[in-house]
Amino acid sequence: MPSWIHKPSWVHKPTRKIVLLVTGAIALVLFGALGAAVVLLSGAYSTAATTQHFKITHRLLDAGLRYSVRASASDIQAPILDEPHKYEQGAACYRLHCAQCHGAPGIAPDEEGRGMLPIASNLAQSAREWPAEWLYYVTKKGVRMSGMPAWEFRMSEESLWSTVAFLTRLPSLTRAEYAQLSQYSAQLECESAEGAEMQASEDRTKIVFRQYACHSCHRIEGVVGPKSYVGPALVEWSHRKYLAGTLPNNEENLVRFILDPQAVRPHSLMPKLEVAPAHARQMARYLLELE
């Protein structure tokens, strides 16, 4: 050390070691981040759905999913599932909402399902290996960055459990048995989410926006999403006088428009998203609070 640098009195040996270690660790992290940024910006990282992960990455991601699901599902308690009316109902939900990606005994997934990365697992195997609570959790919440949708906002609580009841039977079904169950359940409906949202917290409302795909077209204040310019930006909304260029901006009109835009403006490019009325109100209130 050059003599003109004064060594402060507090730098005795062990402290210096720690400082050195910490600096080293920070430098390593920064270097790693920089490396990742370079790979990303150079375009060398492939986003093609035909480019599989490395085997090790795939195994790590699989393990990550299991650990995450196990932790999140730890305080869920499954009801009794082994009842015919439950799995018959669940078969209806499965045929309607799941088979296109996951396939069914003797039946291939649809074309959309086959082209995905990660590929939708064959659930006969998952249901053999996973407890019902895990199946319920994944069905309800979906899997981020995988193409597995969350069904919480599309299926009632009862339908979710019925679907799980069906899943638990899935590994034991032959092709003929599935065909029979599927045919029988064709007359049953899969109950959609009732959408009664009692304590609507702000965070919950943000999830509601995303679960109706509002952010695929709108930039919404406080909601992270793509930089979409298909619909107007929903920001500083409380100041707006008119809504959709024609209605005075207030809660009732907002709810009306969100529920059925084309009933308000027949030419509107905003589609009807089958929003539950309680959710529309929740979103309207959120928007009207944006300063």
Place this chain on the structure above:
Amino acid sequence: MSVTARIAIGWLYLVLCGCMAPEGYEPHVPEGDPRQGREVLAELECGVCHVIPGVPGARGRVGPALADYKRNVYIAGRYPNDPDILTRFVRDAPSMSPDTAMPAIEMSEAQARDIAAYLYSL
């Protein structure tokens, strides 16, 4: 290009201009003059109803903010955002969308083009 070359270029990007993504489509208004457009916007007081960046006092909240207009996909939720259509819309919205709260505003075709050019320059 080899992966190494790409990584090297990535370095350059990082050093020279930071993170950038291509911006894409740039609408062009034939014979539209953005500088003139800004003056016309101020003169016709569009700012009473719209927030328009760069136009003094344009802070109205009756209609949508007109920031970043070139990236909007649609005009008034009804028409494709195209220079010709925008030029017509800013002059005479009600003839194109009878239920709209945006009024028809008297101006020349050239002024409308200048306005469109300015909005696309934001």
